[in-house]
Amino acid sequence: MAAPASPWRRLRRDWFLLMLGLPGLLLVVLFHYVPLAGNVIAFKDYRPYLTIWEAPWVGFTNFRVIYEGDPAFLNALSNTLIISLIQVVVVFPIPIALALLLNSLLSEKIKRVVQSVLYLPHFMSWVIVVALFQQMLGNAGLYNTWARVHDLPLLHIIGNSDLFLPLITSQAIWKDVGWGTIIFLAAISRVDTELFEAVAVDGGGRLRQLWHVTLPAIRSVVVLLLILRLGDVLSVGFEQIYLQQAAVGQDVSEVLDTYVYNRGILDGNFGMAAAVGLVKGVVGLALVLIANKVAHLFGERGIYSRW
Amino acid sequence: MANSALTRRRFLTLTGGAAAAVAGSGLLAACGTSTTPTTGGAGSVTFPEYAPATLVKPDLPATADGVMAGFYEYPANLATAFTSKPGEGLGNVTVLTNMFNPVPPSAGSNAYWQEVNNRLGATLDITMTPSADYLSKLSTIIAGGQLPDLTLISSKLAHRADVLTRMCADLSEFVSGSAVKDYPFLANIPRDAWLPTAYGGGIYGVPIPRGIAGTIFFSRNDLIRARSLNNAPASYAEFVTLAEGLTDAKANRWAFGGIKRVIVFVGTMLGVPNTWKAEGGKFVSEFETEQRKEAVARTAELYKKGLFHPDSLGGKLQVRDLFGNGTIALHGDGYAAWDTMAAAYKAAEIGAMPAPKAEGGGIAQHPAGAAAFAITAVKKGDKARIKQLLKICDWLAAPLGTTEYMFRKFGIEGTHYTMQNGKPVLTDKGKVEVKLPLEYVIDAPPVLGPGDKARVDAQRAYQEKVVPTMLRSPADGLYSATAVDKAGEMSKIIDAAELDIVSGRKPAAYWDEAVAAWKKAGGDAARAEYEKAVSS
Numbered sequence: 001m002a003a004p005a006s007p008w009r010r011l012r013r014d015w016f017l018l019m020l021g022l023p024g025l026l027l028v029v030l031f032h033y034v035p036l037a038g039n040v041i042a043f044k045d046y047r048p049y050l051t052i053w054e055a056p057w058v059g060f061t062n063f064r065v066i067y068e069g070d071p072a073f074l075n076a077l078s079n080t081l082i083i084s085l086i087q088v089v090v091v092f093p094i095p096i097a098l099a100l101l102l103n104s105l106l107s108e109k110i111k112r113v114v115q116s117v118l119y120l121p122h123f124m125s126w127v128i129v130v131a132l133f134q135q136m137l138g139n140a141g142l143y144n145t146w147a148r149v150h151d152l153p154l155l156h157i158i159g160n161s162d163l164f165l166p167l168i169t170s171q172a173i174w175k176d177v178g179w180g181t182i183i184f185l186a187a188i189s190r191v192d193t194e195l196f197e198a199v200a201v202d203g204g205g206r207l208r209q210l211w212h213v214t215l216p217a218i219r220s221v222v223v224l225l226l227i228l229r230l231g232d233v234l235s236v237g238f239e240q241i242y243l244q245q246a247a248v249g250q251d252v253s254e255v256l257d258t259y260v261y262n263r264g265i266l267d268g269n270f271g272m273a274a275a276v277g278l279v280k281g282v283v284g285l286a287l288v289l290i291a292n293k294v295a296h297l298f299g300e301r302g303i304y305s306r307w
Numbered sequence: 308m309a310n311s312a313l314t315r316r317r318f319l320t321l322t323g324g325a326a327a328a329v330a331g332s333g334l335l336a337a338c339g340t341s342t343t344p345t346t347g348g349a350g351s352v353t354f355p356e357y358a359p360a361t362l363v364k365p366d367l368p369a370t371a372d373g374v375m376a377g378f379y380e381y382p383a384n385l386a387t388a389f390t391s392k393p394g395e396g397l398g399n400v401t402v403l404t405n406m407f408n409p410v411p412p413s414a415g416s417n418a419y420w421q422e423v424n425n426r427l428g429a430t431l432d433i434t435m436t437p438s439a440d441y442l443s444k445l446s447t448i449i450a451g452g453q454l455p456d457l458t459l460i461s462s463k464l465a466h467r468a469d470v471l472t473r474m475c476a477d478l479s480e481f482v483s484g485s486a487v488k489d490y491p492f493l494a495n496i497p498r499d500a501w502l503p504t505a506y507g508g509g510i511y512g513v514p515i516p517r518g519i520a521g522t523i524f525f526s527r528n529d530l531i532r533a534r535s536l537n538n539a540p541a542s543y544a545e546f547v548t549l550a551e552g553l554t555d556a557k558a559n560r561w562a563f564g565g566i567k568r569v570i571v572f573v574g575t576m577l578g579v580p581n582t583w584k585a586e587g588g589k590f591v592s593e594f595e596t597e598q599r600k601e602a603v604a605r606t607a608e609l610y611k612k613g614l615f616h617p618d619s620l621g622g623k624l625q626v627r628d629l630f631g632n633g634t635i636a637l638h639g640d641g642y643a644a645w646d647t648m649a650a651a652y653k654a655a656e657i658g659a660m661p662a663p664k665a666e667g668g669g670i671a672q673h674p675a676g677a678a679a680f681a682i683t684a685v686k687k688g689d690k691a692r693i694k695q696l697l698k699i700c701d702w703l704a705a706p707l708g709t710t711e712y713m714f715r716k717f718g719i720e721g722t723h724y725t726m727q728n729g730k731p732v733l734t735d736k737g738k739v740e741v742k743l744p745l746e747y748v749i750d751a752p753p754v755l756g757p758g759d760k761a762r763v764d765a766q767r768a769y770q771e772k773v774v775p776t777m778l779r780s781p782a783d784g785l786y787s788a789t790a791v792d793k794a795g796e797m798s799k800i801i802d803a804a805e806l807d808i809v810s811g812r813k814p815a816a817y818w819d820e821a822v823a824a825w826k827k828a829g830g831d832a833a834r835a836e837y838e839k840a841v842s843s
Binding site: 047048049050134138139140141144145148149158159161243244246247249250251262263265266267268269270 | 442443446447449450452465466469470473474556557559616617618620621622623792793795796799803806807810812
């Protein structure tokens with residue numbers, strides 16, 4: 001290998017490629033980094049009719065709900081963590097299983113059709129999805145109206161605070177699991193088919209192929225996505241929950257995102273909302289860094305590593 | 308016209324009290340809830356001189372206690388009030404308001420909208436937000452820092468006083484006292500309605516006036532008759548019997564659809580005060596009364612009996628439609644909904660049910676409605692533009708008897724409506740296009756009719772029964788910075804608790820806990836501010 005070129009020569013050589021990247025970089029700076037400065041209102045008593053500069057500094061007052069443990073905040077936090085845990089434990093593995101299942105389909109045609117059908121719900125907004133569930137399972141929805149006429153038992157699902165978790169979990173699965181398979185399918189398709197043949201030659205069946213070839217092959221992708229998922233652990237989907245909040249009450253449905261919206265935007269506590277959002281971001285970042293470190297300890301590449 | 312006149316003594320209380328509210332809010336600032344002393348209230352404001360328009364003589368004149376004037380016929384001779392286009396040269400006029408109807412076709416394919424623009428001489432760019440989402444929309448627009456030219460300011464907006472005084476134009480030099488003569492139809496808006504526009508010595512908006520008839524509990528008299536039930540229950544027990552008789556879940560029929568309005572109706576029967584009760588200078592909130600707690604508990608019982616539409620709790624039902632198609636038979640709504648629903652649901656025979664006293668013995672005292680639906684604020688800017696925007700408001704407030712009114716309400720004759728037996732009847736095109744929510748930007752003071760004589764008479768009869776004994780809030784016209792700024796947060800605590808109790812998720816006793824939270828969130832502060840306002 002030749003000695004690394006000097007920075008100047010590399011610039012002369014790559015200027016065109018760098019120019020191509022420039023608009024993207026500008027967008028990232030403008031829309032991701034510049035707005036970060038707005039987080040300063042977490043330390044100010046910001047009012048919408050004042051500019052950020054005019055608003056007085058208040059130190060950590062806005063963080064009071066967190067360190068003093070406002071009961072509504074604690075409730076939102078615990079709901080968020082419970083929903084998040086369910087999403088990681090129950091929802092996260094399903095696309096993997098589905099991808100393996102799809103991969104085992106032999107007919108390309110059937111595979112295409114199944115995939116398209118599974119992807120479709122991803123493109124519906126939450127408003128539509130929630131309305132669909134309401135129309136089908138609602139207390140005056142399709143099933144219950146029919147059941148009422150025929151004296152059959154009614155299903156009290158929508159608006160039942162005991163079933164809220166299963167409900168939003170199944171909605172999330174229905175909507176996004178198909179979409180979630182895309183990356184796993186791509187990873188599986190990269191597996192060298194000779195490896196499968198080798199297992200077959202050694203007398204291994206389909207299960208052994210799965211265990212010894214497919215899963216190890218997609219392990220790094222699974223770990224990568226899991227780490228990224230951990231970064232979102234405190235965001236569990238604003239729209240989906242907000243739309244269904246009134247029917248089940250805030251005790252079971254208030255999560256950090258809706259708390260920030262209800263208290264911040266509607267009640268005009270922008271500083272407090274920014275403070276909670278900031279802490280959320282910091283916690284997410286810390287989780288990603290820790291998970292990445294743990295992944296390294298297990299010999300995975302994680303989302304990034306220093307060479 | 309429906310002017311619920313203020314007595315002289317009462318008006319003195321108002322203006323005197325407002326000065327004290329300024330002091331009260333300064334105190335509040337010291338507690339750290341406000342960064343800048345919020346001055347507010349009527350203060351030294353000179354309200355616009357009331358000059359009622361006398362274009363058409365009503366068939367049933369308005370009464371002093373607030374019963375609205377009634378008209379049976381559309382006037383034969385219309386006056387054209389505007390000789391020049393009020394918005395000429397303004398270019399684009401942006402408007403943010405709420406709406407209750409389906410969204411009309413956009414300006415490009417809406418001949419009515421195009422003609423509105425043509426007659427105004429400006430392009431009305433209206434952002435229409437469903438009323439249920441309006442507060443969120445408004446809050447985000449304000450947080451974004453860019454107000455439209457005309458903005459409907461919701462009464463639940465956080466920091467309302469500061470938003471108005473800092474982001475919106477002070478209109479007092481244009482409309483105070485006799486200055487309002489430049490805008491004759493804004494002068495036609497009664498003074499009661501102007502009260503909520505005054506902050507810190509200025510006038511920060513134009514009100515959308517309303518009669519005090521407030522909310523009416525509508526009933527489907529045809530459904531009630533079909534089941535041989537009594538549409539005028541004389542006690543709470545009879546009311547429950549009626550609701551039970553109207554419910555037939557198997558046939559997809561229920562008595563009620565919306566929770567809140569039933570709580571309020573039951574509360575009216577039980578004698579709940581209108582927002583506040585003043586006794587010897589002490590203010591007691593309606594929420595602190597036993598009756599209000601009882602009203603929620605009784606509504607929870609009604610819910611448990613299965614008298615509500617099964618999806619009532621979510622609050623996302625199209626209650627008017629359900630009422631119109633007979634799925635629900637009782638429905639509380641603003642008095643103006645009577646005509647809207649009668650026009651939309653021709654087959655429905657709509658009646659109004661006054662609340663009886665819970666234990667019988669006559670009609671209960673109903674809470675008086677607010678004199679304004681909301682106020683529309685004008686964006687800060689150069690005087691010439693503000694004046695012209697007010698001209699547009701004036702055009703939008705042109706009352707019955709003007710060509711402007713007929714056009715606003717019905718569109719172009721021949722295209723959007725035809726006159727049949729002296730009454731305008733919307734064509735199919737009209738039904739679709741004449742749905743711009745102009746009446747939620749500015750509107751003329753309300754009247755009954757013109758319309759079907761039987762309906763106008765029924766509306767008038769209801770008002771004559773209920774309006775003279777209406778309960779006014781002792782806080783009306785008094786200023787409390789907390790009540791204004793924290794309105795959204797405070798009402799959310801109550802609304803959530805009501806849903807929790809009615810749904811059975813929480814016991815009736817939970818109410819006390821919610822009221823304690825409400826007091827802490829601002830209820831106690833508001834009380835102190837009102838008490839101070841009255842005592843000085």
